[in-house]
Amino acid sequence: MAAAGAGLPATTGRGRPRSAAADSSIVETVLRLLEEGTTLGELSMERIARSAGVGKATVYRRWANKDALLIDVMRAIDEPLPPLAGTSVREDLVVLLEVIRHRGLAKRSSAVMRNVIGVIQSSPQLWRQYHDTVIRTRREAMYAVLRRGMRTGEIRDDIDVRLLVDLFAGPMLSRALLYERAPLEDGLSEQIVDAVLEGVRPSGHPASRRP
Amino acid sequence: MAAAGAGLPATTGRGRPRSAAADSSIVETVLRLLEEGTTLGELSMERIARSAGVGKATVYRRWANKDALLIDVMRAIDEPLPPLAGTSVREDLVVLLEVIRHRGLAKRSSAVMRNVIGVIQSSPQLWRQYHDTVIRTRREAMYAVLRRGMRTGEIRDDIDVRLLVDLFAGPMLSRALLYERAPLEDGLSEQIVDAVLEGVRPSGHPASRRP
Incomplete structure (x- = not known):
């Protein structure tokens, strides 16, 4: 607490x-x-x-x-950030997306959580405060993982790290926070992380920048 | 109107x-x-x-x-969906993301829009109604573009189309709707579309599924 x-x-x-x-x-x-x-x-x-x-x-x-x-x-009522293994960037990103997914599931099952989140989101001032404390901490955890990935060669270093965070977190956030009825199934975090890592263009496509 | x-x-x-x-x-x-x-x-x-x-x-x-x-x-007060050229999937996706970006910019500059959106988001029933009318139409436009891309070979056909929509739209939605102070700069739609198409793993990385 x-x-x-x-x-x-x-x-x-x-x-x-x-x-x-x-x-x-x-x-x-x-x-x-x-x-x-x-x-x-x-x-x-x-x-x-x-x-x-x-x-x-x-x-x-x-x-x-x-x-x-x-x-x-x-x-x-927030789930604390779990420890990150720090070995594979992919694994750490999955752990961080799981936090968002669990939050979405908790919001759906708990009227209290829905109320509190609703109040915070409906007040620009409260949302900003919440953002500047809880959310910023989580985004910074993701920044750190992505920067590490840039150093180790697991992540491209030619994309702004803030955009990278949104590429990974945005799809989960829209399901968890914006679309109450969208599925939040087991394995979703892995699917998102892998798709963003690999890209959704077929590898044989002529426009692909890949060799 | x-x-x-x-x-x-x-x-x-x-x-x-x-x-x-x-x-x-x-x-x-x-x-x-x-x-x-x-x-x-x-x-x-x-x-x-x-x-x-x-x-x-x-x-x-x-x-x-x-x-x-x-x-x-x-x-x-919603911007209507613009016509899509229907030639390049990448271009059509950029047009659809621009709608979300413009909406985000309008929300920031208009207290009225912020109020109306706030009220709709704070009521599960209103949000559901809004979702089932306006948002569903936009998502379906994006489904159609992505399904066309699967047929033409511009988009991988081994990822669920609902997940594909979230991969492209989610990053823009989090900036436009969740983080009031995140930048919504010109060119953001193109950056998101290209990064999701290409993937964020360096092409030479051993884990890459690309040849």
Whole structure:
């Protein structure tokens, strides 16, 4: 569970010291309220504090507003980035796409996750914050793998690395986030990675740049 | 401007005959209200009728509810699918990706478009309706181009055509819809199409399936 602040400095020197346990129980409370069907309109900082059995000041000491708290709620339900073997670029890319695929499956099966993601996506400010914390970390993991591939000769070095990330992640993201009913079957990550690596032009085609 | 219904049968035989001009002026009214900063919460069918200078029954005769009307508003601001030359699969794919890129640029520059898209994406039901009308048409245009490419030998025929669509469209969709600040520069469509066609593995790499 992420107890890292959404850009807020830890408050020290006034009131009681910050308690990671209290932070965690507040995030858990929000998740429970959402599971019970509380809408985000009904979810005030006051109600959250009351349900968590703490004072409103305790919640505000940790999060400036509901948006900042929701970002941490989102983080709490996110699957952490798995360790990468670091031997084959193809294998590491498959692992990173699997994170997106699992996220898509979780979103489909969990109303809470759908709600939280929906709220974050519908607010440009929240989406930016979420992007600048969670998503940026994942994209950077993929950058690192692709740059390594350029060095080892597993990946062409004449394509911008940001474009490379979109070539691999974009197809999975559109299925996982944009098209709720598109299949997210086992093996999809491998199919995407292999197709992007190999290209979809037949190798014998005259326009192919390959020898 | 799309006057086609969102799955609603044309009502005939009661009240006055449907007027395409009235339909169009109602959609224009919604766009004007959104431009003036009316929020979607404030945008009732009653207010729309009043602003358009028609009776509420006229609006309801055409659209069962606000959601159905919003789908038509979205269609009205959508760029229509351009004609495809039908000679080179690569060129046709570039044209189709340009539609997504232009949409992304329009969304960034237009608060109205951002609002309407935001509302549609935040409602699973609206998103599904939008998907089943507008997006499905575009995906089918891309299916047709890719299937033609399989027949002419421009595209490998051993990859599922739905996956092929995601390989080409996904990278542009993630930039245009998911990452508001990602660049959508001229030439991006060509870069994506060429990279997906050719693959991102160096041609001399031992794992390459190419001769």
